[in-house]
Amino acid sequence: MKGRARRRFAVVLWLAVLVTAIVVIARARFTADLSAFLPTKPTREQALLIDQLKEGPASHLILIAIDSDAKPIPDAALATLSKKTAAFLRADPRFLSVSNGETTTATRDRDLLLNHRYLLSDRVTPERFTASGLHDALNESLDLLSSSAGLMLQPLISRDPTAELVHLVDALTAGRDLPLVDGVWIARSANNDAGHGSHALLLAETRAAGSDIDAQESAIGAVRKAFDAASNAAFDTAKREPGPSNPGPNANAAHLILSGPPVFAVDARNTIEREAARLSLIGATLVALLLGSVYRSVRALVLGLLPMISGALCGLAVVAAGFGAIHGITLGFGVTLIGEAVDYAIYLFVQRSRRTEGIDVDVDAAGVNAAAAQAGAPAQRFWATIALGVATSVIGFAALIFAGFQGLAQIGILSIVGLVVAASVTRWVLPALMPTGFAVRTMPRLGRALSMATERASALRWPVLALAIAACVVLFIHRDRIWSDDLASLSPVAKSDQATDARLRSELGAPDVRDVVVVIASDQEGALSGSERVVEALSPLIADGSLAGVDAPSRYLPSEATQRARQAALPDDATLRVNFAKALEGLPFSKAHFDAFFEDAAREKKGLPVMRADLEGSSLAIGTRALLSHHQEDQRDSRWTALVALRSPPAKAGRADDVERDVPRSRIAAALASLDSKRDKNNNVEVRAIDIKTETQQLYAGYLHEAIRVAGLGALAIVVLLAFALRDAIRLARVLVPLALAVVLVAAAQVALAGPLTLFHLVGLLLIVAVGSNYALFFDRRTRIDADADASLGASQEAQALDDRALLTSLAVANLTAVIGFGVLAFSSLPVLHAIGTTVAPGALLALLLSSVFAARKARPAPASVALA
Secondary structure (H helix, E strand, O other), X not given: OHHHHHHHHHHHHHHHHHHHHHHHHHOOOEEOOHHHHOEOOOOHHHHHHHHHHHHOHHHHEEEXXXXXXXXXXXXXXXXXXXXXXXXXXXXOOOEEEEEOOOHHXXXXXXHHHHHOHHHHOOOOXXXXXXXXXXXXXXXXXXXXXXXXXXXXXXXXXXXXXOOHHHHHHHHHOOOOOOOEEOOEEEEEOOOOOOOOOEEEEEEEEEOOOOOOHHHHHHHHHHHHHHHHHHHHHHHHHHXXXXXXXXXXHHHHHEEEEEEXXXXXXXHHHHHHHXXXXXXXXXXXXXXXXXXXXXXXXXXXXXXXXXXXXXXXXXXXXXXXXXXXXXEHHHHXXXXXXXXXXXXXXXXXXXXXXXXXXXXXXOEOOOOOEHHXXXXXXXXXXXXXXXXXXXXXXXXXXXXXHOOOEHHHHHHHHHHHHHHHHHHHHHHHHHHHHOOOOOOOOOOHHHHHHHHHHHHHHHHHHHHHHHHXXXXXXXXXXXXXXXXXXXXXXXXXXXHHHHHHHHHHHHHOOOOOOOEEEEEEEOOHHHHHHHHHHHHHHHHHHHHOOOOOEEEOHHHOOOOHHHHHHHHHHOOOHHHHHHHHHHHOOOOOOOHHHOHHHHHHHXXXXXXXXXXXXXXXXXXXXXXXXXXXXXXXXXXXXXXXXXXXXXXXXXXXXXXXXXXXXXXXXXXXXXXXXXHHHHOOHHHOOEEEEEEHHHHHHHHHHHHHHXXXXXXXXXXXXXXXXXXXXXXXXXXXXXXXXXXXXHHHHHHHHHHHHHOOEOHHHHHHHHHHHHHHHHHHHHHHHHOOOOHHHXXXXXXXXXXXXHHHHHHHHHHHHHHHHHHHHHHHHHHOOOHHHHHHHHHHHHHHHHHHHHHHHOOOOOOOOOOOOOOOO
């Protein structure tokens, strides 16, 4: 009765834990933010870079292209779709701004620049408004009137004789040469996605934080709805008012191309969740079919899958509760529990089936079952072996928790909790659910074949060692590229999507920026002033061509001090009139036509500086937000960050890009060092140059090396545990050698055939040890059964042979389930799942085969002090 009560308690407790886990997971938040796999203690430069990746202004921008599917759509029709789409989005509160080249923004830009041109223009100096300075400016304006810029200047010449508006427009549009059709951006390229020559471009800035993937997904959905509404409206208009500017039936042939960080984040999360679910279903189905063909029992199949399901649910629930969100990569990693967790049930079923068969035949003349009386001994050895295998896995994955990366910690906790729960359910819950007399097929023919194969496996030791030496040679040859230093190797974004993003950015005039200077200050004024000093310090490099240019927030919004200085540079009205009259001498202008010029200058001299709020509704606001941001952690930690993006000149033919950039980068550092030495320390302004490519490579390399280090410590801990448990150097070697060789062979094959290893391959190598340790320990158990203990059970040699074959059969089936569970991941398009699948599936198979090859051929008596095997 006591035993029954314990079994009932175990089942009730298991069900309660399972229900709780399901509730926690149902309420969990899922994320695909790769910053979870970035170090928690980065350098200052790396911390700034991580901040920009997570919450920087660029994380808010959605790049939009309207293209045609098959038949080209006229440019006028594309323009109509662009205007209607932009109109819907501008009315949506989820967007801060939407730009497509329309006069809605252009008119606002022109009015803002014209009204505040003397505060915004960097040409406003005292010298410019002297008689000679004004004379030179008027001569320049005469030249402009005969150029294409004259169309802009001619109607404003009496108000803006120095052409400050033209200068500002040229400065703000530098690097962007988008043709306008009906007032909107139309890009023409010889080879776009649809194979046609033009598409409309838009740039939408979302209001939500870049890390709020749910809000970004909602904004992306709003873009799609706005486009659909625009297409339908254009189609309806075309039916009522046919014409070349109406898309007509072709409106339905247009489609959206979306790109940018919000799109990547949403797509990554959806792809990870979709593939994790799909591959989990495929893996679980294949494993279920395999086990069903082996068990030939629905009950056995359901019972066999319970540990795996329980472990995965509990692991994900603990991650959700501990971290507040489940990373998509962690979710995908849960698929791997299928391969190992079902092994425990297989071992249990075969163990129970053999014991049941033994009870049926091992009855003495008095009717007393001798085997049953001693049944506890083999059961204890069985569970001790399972416990030791779980312990090695737990130690290996525990290393990930202390690696300093939240993403790795999630994977470690998921694996530990999942394996412990799976083993616990197998140990205490399944026996309570298994009916009396429960047994599964032991497949004697397969057992005999496996037994014969293992007896001959030792002949392969030397060939295997030769192969291992060859693998070590391969790793030595590729020692400089064993590990990938590219952070993009972790990205779930397809290369085709990355190429589309690069093309759209190029068409929109966004520079391919690799270097930025970050200015950090306690207030906005300090950040803007700092960015101005950076631009001034770098101006010699622009002048001599070392840099193609810079983009700073002060380009759109000068600091208040700079605006005050420009106000001071404007002469008073009387002086300006006298200087202007002298400047007109010899020029074909009449002083009587420039009253508006004097009025504007007088108004600007006495007016207030342009503030950030004054820019709203213009493209200047977009540029300012993209390069100037405010971070408010708490009341004491408030900082403003200004980004100064550096445009490098094109690399010279025949020269590597990095070679060309070394000299400018050293000069950049020198210029900033000089700037830092001159600045007022009381301003509390920090200036740092960041080479984005180098920093990301160092960032990735740093945490990869840290992960390798902690993985090595975990491996060492596993060796110590096995040494303590086995207490026999030869037995320890027979357990460790197959695992080490499997890892070396798989790593060498990956490096030789697929290229450098990534963080996910490292996790896969850990899994080889975790899964393979169970096989190695069972082979160790198989070859050291105590002969005296077996004799005390009265077991015949035939019975021992049957036990041996059953064990080999269970190992083979368990290994096949692991290979299937991990193997399906190899077909994933996600780097994380693909890397784990291509690593662990062959590694698990090798671990089993090599455990057989290096297993002892004869039983060796165990030391009397051994308690675990």
